[in-house]
Amino acid sequence: MLMVIWSVVRLIFWMIVVPFFIGQLFNFILPKERKSVGFTYLLGLLIYLAVFEVMAIPCMLLIKYNAFRYCRWIYGVVSLVMAALGAFRFDRSLFAEKKSGFQNMKLDTKIYFGIYVALVLFQMIQSFRYAPFDGDDAYYVVQSLQAQQADVMSSIDPYLGRSAPLDVRHALAAITMWIAFIAKVSGVHATIVSHVVMPLFIIPLVYFVYYEIGKLLFKDKKELLPIFMIFINLLMIFGNVSISTPATFLLMRSGQGKTVLCGLVLPLIILVFLLMFEDVSKVKEQAAGFKEKAIVAAPWWIMLTLVNILGCACTELGVVLTGGLSALLTLILLIVSKRWTAILGAFASVIPSFIYVAIYFLVK
Amino acid sequence: MYGVFMECLVALKQFFGVYGDPAGDFKAYLYMTLFFAGVIYIIIRERDIARKLVFGIMPMVVILGFLFPMTRRIYVYRIDPPSGVTYYRILWMIPIYTVMGYAACLIISRIKRDRVKMAVMIAMVIAVALTGKFVYSNAYMKKAENIYHIPQNVIDICDVIAPKDGEPRVRAAFPSELCYFVRQYDTDIMMPFGRQYVEGQWNYSHPVYDAMEKPEVIDAQALLKATREDPDHSCRYIILKESRKIDKDLTTLGLKLVDTVDGYNIYEDLEVK
Numbered sequence: 062m063l064m065v066i067w068s069v070v071r072l073i074f075w076m077i078v079v080p081f082f083i084g085q086l087f088n089f090i091l092p093k094e095r096k097s098v099g100f101t102y103l104l105g106l107l108i109y110l111a112v113f114e115v116m117a118i119p120c121m122l123l124i125k126y127n128a129f130r131y132c133r134w135i136y137g138v139v140s141l142v143m144a145a146l147g148a149f150r151f152d153r154s155l156f157a158e159k160k161s162g163f164q165n166m167k168l169d170t171k172i173y174f175g176i177y178v179a180l181v182l183f184q185m186i187q188s189f190r191y192a193p194f195d196g197d198d199a200y201y202v203v204q205s206l207q208a209q210q211a212d213v214m215s216s217i218d219p220y221l222g223r224s225a226p227l228d229v230r231h232a233l234a235a236i237t238m239w240i241a242f243i244a245k246v247s248g249v250h251a252t253i254v255s256h257v258v259m260p261l262f263i264i265p266l267v268y269f270v271y272y273e274i275g276k277l278l279f280k281d282k283k284e285l286l287p288i289f290m291i292f293i294n295l296l297m298i299f300g301n302v303s304i305s306t307p308a309t310f311l312l313m314r315s316g317q318g319k320t321v322l323c324g325l326v327l328p329l330i331i332l333v334f335l336l337m338f339e340d341v342s343k344v345k346e347q348a349a350g351f352k353e354k355a356i357v358a359a360p361w362w363i364m365l366t367l368v369n370i371l372g373c374a375c376t377e378l379g380v381v382l383t384g385g386l387s388a389l390l391t392l393i394l395l396i397v398s399k400r401w402t403a404i405l406g407a408f409a410s411v412i413p414s415f416i417y418v419a420i421y422f423l424v425k
Numbered sequence: 426m427y428g429v430f431m432e433c434l435v436a437l438k439q440f441f442g443v444y445g446d447p448a449g450d451f452k453a454y455l456y457m458t459l460f461f462a463g464v465i466y467i468i469i470r471e472r473d474i475a476r477k478l479v480f481g482i483m484p485m486v487v488i489l490g491f492l493f494p495m496t497r498r499i500y501v502y503r504i505d506p507p508s509g510v511t512y513y514r515i516l517w518m519i520p521i522y523t524v525m526g527y528a529a530c531l532i533i534s535r536i537k538r539d540r541v542k543m544a545v546m547i548a549m550v551i552a553v554a555l556t557g558k559f560v561y562s563n564a565y566m567k568k569a570e571n572i573y574h575i576p577q578n579v580i581d582i583c584d585v586i587a588p589k590d591g592e593p594r595v596r597a598a599f600p601s602e603l604c605y606f607v608r609q610y611d612t613d614i615m616m617p618f619g620r621q622y623v624e625g626q627w628n629y630s631h632p633v634y635d636a637m638e639k640p641e642v643i644d645a646q647a648l649l650k651a652t653r654e655d656p657d658h659s660c661r662y663i664i665l666k667e668s669r670k671i672d673k674d675l676t677t678l679g680l681k682l683v684d685t686v687d688g689y690n691i692y693e694d695l696e697v698k
Contacts (some may be wrong), residue, residue, distance in 0.1 A: 187561055192574035194565045199605040199620040203612065210612045220619030222594065222608060223658070252609045256574035271523070278476070278527055285530045288546065292526035295550060299557025300522070302442030302456055305513045307521070312560045323517040331479065331520050338475040378514055381504060386518045389486065393478045 064248075071247035076262055079144045080105040086147030090360045095336070098155050099269055105147070106266075107367035110239065111413075112139060114374040117235035121214040121227070122424060128214040133242055166284075173287035180294035181268050184312060188260035193313040198255070201237050201317055205251040208241035229424045233417060234376045236318040260315035267311060267324045268294070270332055277335045318375035326372045326379065327386060333365045334390040341398045354402070362406035369410055373417045380414045387411060429494035433512075437491060440513045442558065456556040460521060463528030470531055480527055484519040491515050525553075575606040578687035583611050585684050585691055586662045596697075597662035598633050598652055600669070600689075617652065617660055633660065645673035649680075653697065661697045665690050 081098075084105025088096055091104065113136055120132035163171070203219035211217065215232035218225035231237075240259065244251035249258065268290070275289040300308020307323040314320050337358070344357045365387065372379030391407040394400075438444075441460070442453035468481035490496050491512075501509035529549050536542040560566070570577040582603070588595050596615040599607055601623040607614055618634040621627045632651035637643060643665075652660040663675065667688050676682050680692040 190569060191561060191566050192569035193563070194567065194605075196605060196620055196624065198609060203608045206609065207612045217612075219608060220616070220621055222596075222612060222615030250573065252573045252575065257572060274523060275526075279530065282534055285534055288533060289526050289530045292529050292549070292553070293522050295553045296522040296525055296557070297560075299554050299559055301558040301560035301563055302453060303440055305440050305516075307517060308560065309563075313563065313565065319514075323514070327517055328520065328523070331523065334479070335475075338479075341475075378504070378511065382514065382518055385515075389483055389518070390479065393475060393483065396478065397475045 068247050068249050072243070072249065072258060075243055075246050076258075077102075079140055080109040082144035082147035082151075083109050083140070084147065085150050085152060086143055088152075090363060092340075092357075092360060095360075096152075096155065099273070101155060103269070104364065104367075107364065107371060108143075109140060110236075110374060111367050111370040112136065112143075113239050113242065114235050114370055117214070117238050118233060118420065121232055121235070121238075122420075124214075127212045128216070129208040129212045129238065129241065132214065132238065133245055136242060137246060170284045170287060173291060177287045177290040177294060180291065180298070181265060184264050184294070184298065185261055188264060188312070188315060189257060192256065195314050195317075197314070197317060200231070202252050202255045204231070204237040205241040205244060205255055208238055209244045209251040214238055227424070229421060230377050233421060233424075234318050234374055234379070236321060236374050239374070240316065255316035263315050263321065263325065264311065267328070270325060270328045274328065274332050274335060277332075277339060319378075322372055322375040322379050322382065326368055326375060326383060329368045329371075330365065330383060330386050330390065333361050333368060334394060337361045337394055337403075338397055341394075341400075344398065344400065351402070358402070358406060362410055365406075365410040366413060370413045373414055377421070380417055384411050384414055426494045429497055430492060433492045433494065433497050436513050437488065437516070440516050452556050452558075455552075459552065459556060460525055463525045466528045466531065467524065470535075476527075480520065480524045484521075484524060487516065487519050573610060575609050576603070578689065579603050579606040580610055581686045582664055582689055582691060583607060583614060585686060586614065586664075586693075587611050588613050595661045596658065597664060598637055598660045599664050600666055601638050603664070603689075617658060637663075637665075641670065643669065643671040645671050645675055645678055649675075649678055649694075652694065659694075659697045661694055663692045663694065665692070 081102045082105065084101035084103070086105075087108060088101045088104055091100055116136050116139070117132050120128045120135070124131050163174075166174075200219050204215060207213050207217050207219060215227055215238075216224065240254050241251050243249075243258070244254040247254070271293045272286075272290060275286045275293075279285040279289060297308040297311060300306050301312070303309065307327075310317070310320040311324040340357060340361070344354050369383045369387065372383035387407060387410060391403055394403045394407075438453075438457070441457040443450050443457060444453070447454050464481055464484050468477060468485075471477040471481060496515070497509065497512060500512050500515070501507070505511050533542055533546055533549075536545060571580060573580065582599075586595060586597055594613045594615055596617060597607070598617050604616055604619050604623060607616060608619070618629075618631040622629045622631050622634045623638075632654060633648070636648040636651040648663070648671075652663060662683075663680070665671065665675075667685065667690055675692045679696065680694050683691045683693045685691070
């Protein structure tokens with residue numbers, strides 16, 4: 062029992078505490094009004110995952126034996142250093158109580174909030190109780206387990222267990238290796254991390270992103286926010302209309318990179334652009350030059366860059382879908398803001414994707 | 426080009442769960458209609474230009490792009506050759522749930538009287554529940570048997586054959602229904618064939634799979650020949666369902682029945698180390 066508790070503590074440390082402190086280190090980029098616990102954590106998590114992608118790919122390509130051991134150590138140390146520095150920048154005001162909002166709510170709004178939270182908890186409990194079958198797990202979960210048990214990074218055929226040339230198409234999407242990292246540092250079997258821990262981690266995170274989207278959409282009609290979230294939850298729970306929907310992926314294949322892409326990354330891109338649309342007038346109000354305007358706009362372009370890196374880390378298709386969606390939304394931003402500099406931001410945000418594609422073709 | 430367009434249209438419908446005609450697949454058509462109604466409502470009613478573009482116009486643009494034959498051609502040839510089975514994933518760029526949820530809230534927000542508002546909300550919830558499909562009733566949703574979320578019989582069998590610390594890895598031939606899970610539990614167990622031989626899409630062939638899984642009655646001699654054929658990849662263990670038909674008992678051919686676990690016989694080939 063003590064071992065289980067110790068593993069849970071380590072899971073919380075590596076999946077919640079470390080990313081949050083990394084967020085603390087870098088949350089100076091966020092505008093004051095967006096500096097919340099949630100956004101700080103989200104920023105930290107995106108940086109945490111982006112750093113892993115950047116470190117895992119060279120380890121995978123350049124180190125022949127025990128690649129995962131080197132990757133784990135380097136990444137672990139870098140993450141801990143960033144988190145420690147972030148801990149020094151601990152900002153207590155983030156946790157300052159904002160009771161007034163909830164206390165001033167009407168009773169029915171409170172009840173709707175309660176239903177929303179209950180629905181999220183229901184899905185989390187169900188993810189623990191149910192074990193949906195998916196054939197792809199025989200590939201992705203085993204890649205993580207092989208890294209944990211044999212210190213290899215995609216150099217063994219997961220189906221058969223014999224040595225195999227690097228499958229670059231899947232290997233560059235390093236999220237399976239990140240899961241292996243979490244498994245190794247927490248001492249939990251990688252299959253348990255993929256099948257049990259990841260859903261408990263991803264489901265609330267996805268709803269947090271939708272919640273932030275809802276906050277922007279209903280900033281003038283706050284009483285509609287919990288109703289919107291109830292609809293989102295129900296659409297997910299009753300979204301198994303085919304095997305292809307994001308809802309099916311979220312609740313049946315929660316631990317896979319594809320799920321993180323369609324459930325988290327793509328809604329995150331929508332969120333980032335909604336935040337940019339919010340700031341359009343603020344950027345215009347900046348009477349000063351390019352630099353001042355860039356200071357207002359830069360945080361979201363940085364966030365978008367990190368989201369695009371996460372898209373690449375999820376699946377090779379992430380490059381196409383994050384790039385495509387970013388391009389469409391940039392076009393809308395151009396129409397709304399009439400600011401050509403948006404193209405510069407958009408271009409900068411997809412540079413990691415170009416590098417990813419270049420590595421793909423070089424190694425292939 | 427028309428043929429490719431029709432393929433795209435079918436893929437779009439299937440994404441929303443439409444596989445048959447409107448009469449047979451009424452619920453799925455209704456679900457798809459709800460989505461498009463939401464999109465159109467946002468286009469008509471939304472005053473904020475950015476939101477109108479993101480949740481109204483953009484979904485339509487993505488769908489038109491999805492139906493455009495050249496998009497599919499590029500996808501199939503450049504992104505996911507040779508068949509483009511993942512083409513539907515382009516539709517992930519549409520924020521479907523945000524669109525539907527937002528449209529529902531826009532409608533609710535326009536209603537003044539609380540009782541009517543509540544009634545409309547309940548009607549919408551019922552519409553979502555009736556036109557959608559409850560994910561936990563999916564045939565592939567099984568109650569978890571253990572914390573690993575893999576079948577318990579796989580764990581029990583693997584615990585019998587797994588090498589001890591310091592011992593070399595072992596190779597075992599498992600029946601198709603188990604081979605998905607074996608290496609999710611223990612990667613020290615290798616297999617002669619795995620998922621890519623079981624599922625038809627890869628068209629792979631392996632002598633052990635052919636001898637063990639294809640015939641109605643296993644030819645024991647042929648199976649042993651296959652599992653011993655390649656000295657570098659020979660199988661130390663063969664796992665067969667107790668009820669599996671086989672022309673000769675494997676123990677009469679020199680194999681040892683190590684154990685019977687959860688209805689599966691575990692044979693050890695003593696000639697293979």
